Amino acid sequence: MQLLVKSAKIVDPNSSHNGKVMDILIENGTITEIKVKIPAAGIKKIVEANDLHLSPGWFDMQANFCDPGFEYKEDITSGMKAATAGGFTGVAILPSTNPPLHSKTQIEYILNKTKGEIVDLFPIGALSHKQEGKDLSEMYDMKLSGAVAFTDDIHPVMSAGLLHRALLYTKSFGGLIISRCNDSSLATGLCVNEGTVSVMLGLKGEPSIAEEIMVTRELFLAEYAEARLHISSISTEGSVGLIRNAKKKGLPITTSVNAYNLAFEDTELLGWDTNFKVSPPLRGKNDIKALKKALSDGTIDVICSDHRPEDEENKKLEFDMATPGMIGLQTMYPLVNMHSDLSQEEIVTKIAINPRKILGLEIPTIEKGVDANLTIFSPGTEWTLNKKDIHSQSYNTPLLNKKLKGALIGIINHDTYKGKNT
């Protein structure tokens, strides 16, 4: 393939061309030329647009593809289409499938099924067998097969002892543990932040401390085990403070936030729309403010989509019966673009560079002679999300027919180019 990207503003802190507007020529999967002007004559494929920006291929560190087991919500093929349309050349997928990704069989299934595709999938294995929170899964074997990290995802590890053993056990082979903090003895499972909104809905609220107590525990455990730990999906002001202090102390802690926790306040739930039912729940103004600040000052390393497809049978229900989660791959970038104080370069750091750094993956860059793993996008373009644009099998998003700012133009990976709708 030969492809010329015209007049692209390069957004890549690791590139010597960062911030410049250049033409980029890609031949047979490699960047062969970066110049202010490259003649277009004879080049079949030219990508040209207003406000065209080019960055290393984006990476979503947390998405659920539901396959195997829940293919009626999403499967690997539809998930990868959604990832492509969202601008991602890499996605780390969660183990909450049926059976969970808890042995090498499932890890290999994912990797075999996605070989040669434009989107690279990186399975995250379950921390405990069947995600039951009882016994460690075969993490070493999974790591050898290609698992990039281990987590029980939305099933919080309530046993401190188990998490401690997981942190110790993975040290010998460099496995990364990811903890999503939510003490289930304090949380209600109703996914409504405790506050005025929960009072108005008459629902028992999810207190911030359900998350913060577990973040505190995790920090103690990581320090004690002298192990690296990634705390995912933080949502409260308190969690931000705890992690900021831990980082100051020099603990090897990294953390992420989900785009919906930046974009939406808990007041959205006053209309009982189950598309806003997510976990961690939508929080209050002060929490969102703290999350934004933590992104800017580096306390939060990564932004994730937490893409969680649910079909109508699980969403068009009475509020307490609906399953939490929203799809997010296609809307993550615009939400971050609209609802953070980050520059484009900072956004790219949080959604392309840091996730790969944390998972120990190769970080693509924009230099002559390197493999082309790129995302082409336009931060200024406004568009409306229509149902027909959704590539997921599920439509559980509150953003249908809503205007968004920040659009994908296309992605390039493994010598292939795909535009937003191809």
Next chain:
Amino acid sequence: MKTALSVKHLVGIKDLTLSDIELIFATADNFKSVINRPIKKVPSLRDVTIANIFFENSTRTRISFELAERRLSADVLNFSASASSVKKGETLIDTVKNILAMKVDMVVMRHSSAGACKFLADNIDAVVVNAGDGTHEHPTQALLDAFSIRENLGNVKGKKVAIVGDIMHSRVALSNILCLQKLGAEVMVSGPPTLIPKYISALGVKVEYDLMKALQWCDVANMLRIQLERQDIKYFPSTREYSMQYGLNKQRLDSLKKKILIMHPGPINRGVEITSDVADSDQSIILDQVENGVAIRMAVLYLLAAKTQE
């Protein structure tokens, strides 16, 4: 005074304006005089079919609605299903759509899920009246409670009302707070701290954990039923210990400097929230509440039906 409600459904007190509530009260005044006549029936809702759909056990609310409907000459259909047989919302919509296919105009629903009536109103064509949705709202109860206070004290504005008991699991509490505040009353909640939501004061209510202090403050005490069936875990060790702290007995009542009104939404756990001598005392307006329930529900159904003919 206006003659039509601002809402199409009665999902919650939240959605009502002060003039909506005043209109309901004025209409209920008329119906109350009707039901005290020898001929208690009016033809207002002839040819209107109302389905009472109860996914949760209820005796008095269902009977009260049914009586209100019959006195308005509506055709009445009763449907009840145990919550266990109706687990999923598709089934809820399907069940109700099946009933609506038989040409039903209004649905009175009780359901164990908070928000279920809003969900139903969004998904079907008929008028929906909330007869209690989980721990969310029970608007007709709040209306009849406030109506009963107005009847006994002349006015709701400026009155002090203490709501005592399980505030967390009570739909009556939330609807009452909102309704009383719209009418200008001051509200205090009292009960064990495990059963009072942390952020309840954001609604502008006072919180008092000491029952005697709450009683000394108020003009009216609304003693809520302990909803053991709605508590997933234990919030207090025993009903015995609950009534030691929050039960209202004659001795406590008589020790107050003034005569306060005693209310209870029923059914009473006698000896738990209030003792029999309090429930049956001249300060108790519990049976007034029951009587006013029919008038209030007649008013609500009448006004909502009128709204569809606008």
